Ligand SMILES: Cc1cc2nc3c(=O)[nH]c(=O)nc-3n(C[C@H](O)[C@H](O)[C@H](O)COP(=O)(O)OP(=O)(O)OC[C@H]3O[C@@H](n4cnc5c(N)ncnc54)[C@H](O)[C@@H]3O)c2cc1C
Ligand code: SF4
């Protein structure tokens with residue numbers, strides 16, 4: 001009998017796994033189950049659907065033909081139960097589907113704030129999925145003002161989306177600046193100033209105490225300091241929680257997510273996990289971590305697919321790497337950059353547009369940014385981490401230098417001089433280094 | 440930026456645009472579709488970014504719309520070297 005592969009979750013991880021299985025086997029019977037009506041779409045793209053940079057129909061990376069080519073059986077359904085001994089899953093409508101190998105790629109969902117009312121009222125939104133984005137777009141047609149709660153990327157994306165739709169947006173920050181555990185003060189201020197220029201009202205040291213309502217609808221927020229702000233939308237993005245309910249119910253080993261080995265295999269050998277729901281080993285920190293990023297979800301999905309079909313190659317999590325766009329500035333975050341004191345850190349080098357230039361070999365990147373900023377976390381012999389904002393010419397070189405722990409002793413002192421032309425120094429160093437390392 | 444740097448940069452950029460083709464760094468891409476949506480001749484740049492292949496489409500105008508609008512800095516122009524250019528021509532004729 002043909003082996004049956006069942007995948008729960010039609011996101012980046014699930015679809016990549018299906019692709020990998022099909023690449024490896026023409027016969028495999030692959031079933032992909034997703035509970036979202038619209039199927040596979042770009043979850044990060046939702047932010048640009050909100051800002052109206054892309055129309056709805058462009059959210060979908062795969063067309064019908066693409067799925068036909070992969071010959072998948074696709075089911076719009078919710079898996080409510082797994083029978084690991086008997087090898088089948090149960091769907092919301094009672095149907096049962098048998099499998100030989102199962103992948104759990106159920107992703108993560110937004111954490112709920114601990115405010116009363118957050119579930120029931122009209123006007124309370126998050127940005128997890130397609131339906132949420134639709135909700136926000138719909139609500140913002142009528143809304144005058146909104147309050148956004150949360151300190152990371154998704155919160156900022158909601159802020160930008162609302163503001164772009166003409167909704168006056170109040171952005172609540174618990175602390176004294178934006179994303180203080182990753183950005184340094186200058187970087188936070190760059191972002192905040194750009195938001196303010198767009199008309200966003202940033203409230204520092206501010207937390208919501210109560211959501212005010214009238215006839216089931218949001219009409220305002222009262223802060224802990226007692227201030228009242230009128231609004232008809234309250235959006236929150238305060239973190240995510242892996243969807244581990246199914247895994248829990250069958251006793252898989254779990255911490256925050258499903259613990260998997262380097263073949264994405266859970267504590268039950270024929271059940272695998274990948275993407276936002278999986279917790280993988282991180283050789284840098286020596287701990288099991290959740291990546292919750294699109295790129296790693298794809299790689300993990302692929303690794304899981306290959307492992308399920310018996311052609312596994314170990315998945316090794318790379319150096320931390322996140323690309324985003326903050327208030328219009330493309331930003332790459334590589335390696336260790338946080339405020340938590342790194343014992344190897346010997347200094348920080350910063351540079352701005354004046355010291356920028358083109359890399360010696362002919363490539364042309366995006367470069368129409370009004371602000372370009374570079375930060376290097378410098379250790380004894382190597383660069384520990386970096387933030388690249390605006391012009392991205394150096395982000396690929398830096399990723400290599402950081403991941404491969406390139407010895408930068410020869411330029412270390414120059415990098416740490418005041419007003420050092422750090423972009424030039426890195427570009428020149430890279431040009432030499434890559435020759436020796438065949439990149 | 441100093442004037443010298445600026446001029447040097449403009450020259451390399453123009454060379455890269457004229458002779459180059461769009462190359463994705465897939466690991467940065469989030470499949471948002473902004474590139475494909477903005478390509479004036481409808482090249483599905485996003486698919487190139489998914490599979491990690493350069494846009495070797497003869498019709499590409501090297502207009503840079505996709506490169507400039509991508510919110511993740513996935514795309515850049517890289518100059519083809521002569522060897523590659525020959526190779527592409529052979530492939531195109533097939
Ligand atoms: C607004 C937003 C912006 C983002 N921006 C970025 C970014 O810029 N860069 C980046 O790297 N990452 C970004 N991310 C994160 C990225 O989207 C995720 O890391 C990635 O989508 C994870 O893929 P996944 O396949 O693991 O899970 P998901 O994409 O969440 O897919 C899981 C799917 O499984 C379904 N499902 C769950 N349980 C069941 C069940 N029992 N039965 C059937 N189906 C089920 C879910 O409904 C969902 O459709 C962003 C996320 C959001 C929400
Ligand atoms: S615009 Fe950039 S991130 Fe979006 S799909 Fe295209 S290459 Fe990927």
Ligand code: SF4
Pocket residue numbers: 461477478479480481482484494498499500501502503504505506
């Ligand atoms: S450079 Fe212009 S024509 Fe070529 S793929 Fe990009 S948007 Fe399309």
